[in-house]
Amino acid sequence: MTHRLQQRSVRGYPVAAQGSGPYGITAGSDGSLWTTLVHDGRIARMTPDGSVTLYPLDSTSCAPSIITTGPDRAVWFTRAKDGRIGRVTADGGTDSFALPTPDAQPFGITSGPDGALWFTEMNADRVGRITTDGEVTEFPLPTRGGFPSFIASGPDGALYFTLNQADAVGRVTVGGDVTLHPLPTSQAGPVGITAGPDGALWFVEIAAGQIGRLTTDGRIREFPLPRRDSRPHAIAADPASGCWFTEWGANRVGHITEEGDIDLFDLPAPSREPHGVAVTADGTVWVALETGSIASLAL
Numbered sequence: 554m555t556h557r558l559q560q561r562s563v564r565g566y567p568v569a570a571q572g573s574g575p576y577g578i579t580a581g582s583d584g585s586l587w588t589t590l591v592h593d594g595r596i597a598r599m600t601p602d603g604s605v606t607l608y609p610l611d612s613t614s615c616a617p618s619i620i621t622t623g624p625d626r627a628v629w630f631t632r633a634k635d636g637r638i639g640r641v642t643a644d645g646g647t648d649s650f651a652l653p654t655p656d657a658q659p660f661g662i663t664s665g666p667d668g669a670l671w672f673t674e675m676n677a678d679r680v681g682r683i684t685t686d687g688e689v690t691e692f693p694l695p696t697r698g699g700f701p702s703f704i705a706s707g708p709d710g711a712l713y714f715t716l717n718q719a720d721a722v723g724r725v726t727v728g729g730d731v732t733l734h735p736l737p738t739s740q741a742g743p744v745g746i747t748a749g750p751d752g753a754l755w756f757v758e759i760a761a762g763q764i765g766r767l768t769t770d771g772r773i774r775e776f777p778l779p780r781r782d783s784r785p786h787a788i789a790a791d792p793a794s795g796c797w798f799t800e801w802g803a804n805r806v807g808h809i810t811e812e813g814d815i816d817l818f819d820l821p822a823p824s825r826e827p828h829g830v831a832v833t834a835d836g837t838v839w840v841a842l843e844t845g846s847i848a849s850l851a852l
Contacts, residue, residue: 563849570845627643666727678701804826
């Protein structure tokens with residue numbers, strides 16, 4: 554395994570006031586980038602030419618968090634502070650759907666293999682499913698205080714999610730059957746997760762400073778980062794090979810190969826607190842910076 558600090562041109566695109574909190578990010582079906590403004594209660598859309606539109610939500614304190622493109626070509630996102638799932642269309646139409654469990658604190662969300670959206674409930678030890686017309690089903694997890702966080706659709710037709718406080722990655726079928734995969738490292742704090750181009754699930758361990766790889770038959774391998782205090786947060790598959798991840802505590806973006814070789818790229822000051830990461834079809838890497846911008850790493 555090799556670790557290299559590389560140089561790459563970084564361009565920033567302001568999308569809102571400093572401190573507004575761009576947090577989750579996704580590439581929309583229309584070629585735009587969408588990001589949540591976690592501190593402002595808004596959603597930002599940036600078109601390929603760099604123009605930005607802000608969509609206010611019905612609550613400025615709802616804390617929109619993770620965002621994904623749905624099967625209906627709208628974007629869907631979690632509202633962590635008021636227990637709702639939100640939806641925005643390209644023309645600015647907004648909806649939100651209340652969850653049955655009070656104080657569930659939804660966080661991760663992804664499109665599932667069944668035409669629905671799947672999400673985590675951090676405070677309720679549950680994984681939820683919502684159809685595009687707003688029907689919600691919840692599935693309890695065999696944990697207490699496990700803090701389910703990010704969730705991703707796996708290559709085997711199931712959903713995989715991180716359990717931040719249980720040091721495990723969970724798997725749930727579309728029928729609600731749950732399996733847990735404990736991590737080798739205790740107090741690892743897994744957060745972001747994605748399906749890699751190699752047919753495995755890749756995740757980050759924010760507390761241990763590691764990247765993990767889980768095969769669908771349950772084998773786990775962990776790759777320590779050069780800075781164990783770098784606080785890796787989110788991870789996204791690279792269409793070409795490997796995965797990209799953010800280092801929230803080190804102000805960097807990294808790339809890891811299937812073999813565990815790691816390249817790291819510094820973000821220029823004052824680009825602090827990189828959170829969400831997305832990779833578009835052309836290979837451009839986009840990062841949500843909590844200070845108010847979206848950054849791109851040039852090809």
